[in-house]
Amino acid sequence: MNKKLRDELVHHAIAAKEHSYSPYSKFRVGAAVLTDDQVIFSGSNVENASYGLAICAERNAIFQAAHAGKRKIVAVAVSSDEKGFITPCGACRQVISEFANGDTEIVLVTADGKTKSVQFEKLFPTPPKLEKLKK
Ligand code: THU
Numbered sequence: 374m375n376k377k378l379r380d381e382l383v384h385h386a387i388a389a390k391e392h393s394y395s396p397y398s399k400f401r402v403g404a405a406v407l408t409d410d411q412v413i414f415s416g417s418n419v420e421n422a423s424y425g426l427a428i429c430a431e432r433n434a435i436f437q438a439a440h441a442g443k444r445k446i447v448a449v450a451v452s453s454d455e456k457g458f459i460t461p462c463g464a465c466r467q468v469i470s471e472f473a474n475g476d477t478e479i480v481l482v483t484a485d486g487k488t489k490s491v492q493f494e495k496l497f498p499t500p501p502k503l504e505k506l507k508k
Contacts, residue, residue: 374407374448374478382407383482386450389415389430397424402459403452404430406438409445414438431465435472446472449493452482458489460496469493470500 374382382405390403397420405415416433420426431451438446449469453459458481461469469477475494482488 378407378411379448379478379480379488382413382448382450383452383480383486383488385413385415386430386452386480386482387486389417389434390452390454391417393417393430394419396420397422397427401454402430404434405450406431406434406446407448408438408443409447410443412438412441412443414441414443429462429465431461432468435465435468439472444472446477448478448480449473450480450482450488454484456484458483458487460491466497467500470497 385405386403389405390401393401395401395418402418405413407413414434414437416430416437418430419428431449451461473493477493479491479493479496480488
């Protein structure tokens with residue numbers, strides 16, 4: 374991913390955080406994904422009075438891309454209000470793995486806009502493969 378696209382992806386993740394619906398945790402997260410045809414989709418975390426029904430920003434963004442017909446994700450940016458870097462939860466790693474590969478770049482973004490990239494295979498080294506079930 375070139376610098377311009379990376380900057381744009383980070384910008385979208387930060388902007389998405391503004392739409393977070395997180396009255397219970399007060400923990401805002403924004404995510405943005407870049408597809409292989411260079412389209413960006415974003416999402417934020419959306420919580421619920423039934424706590425377990427909260428959806429993370431990463432999955433929200435990925436589902437937007439999937440619904441638009443996209444099937445390959447080359448980068449994901451995740452932004453929060455934390456001073457340090459937060460990484461996607463286990464459920465989101467699993468969902469990312471459906472549309473990503475080991476080289477997919479995960480861009481972590483702190484509250485003050487510092488960024489760090491991690492290769493997806495470092496976060497999720499052994500994704501389950503159910504190729505036989507795919508049509
Ligand atoms: N959350 C995300 O959206 N993404 C993450 O990577 C970590 C956690 C959300 C879920 C919940 O709404 C809140 O942050 C606190 O866990």
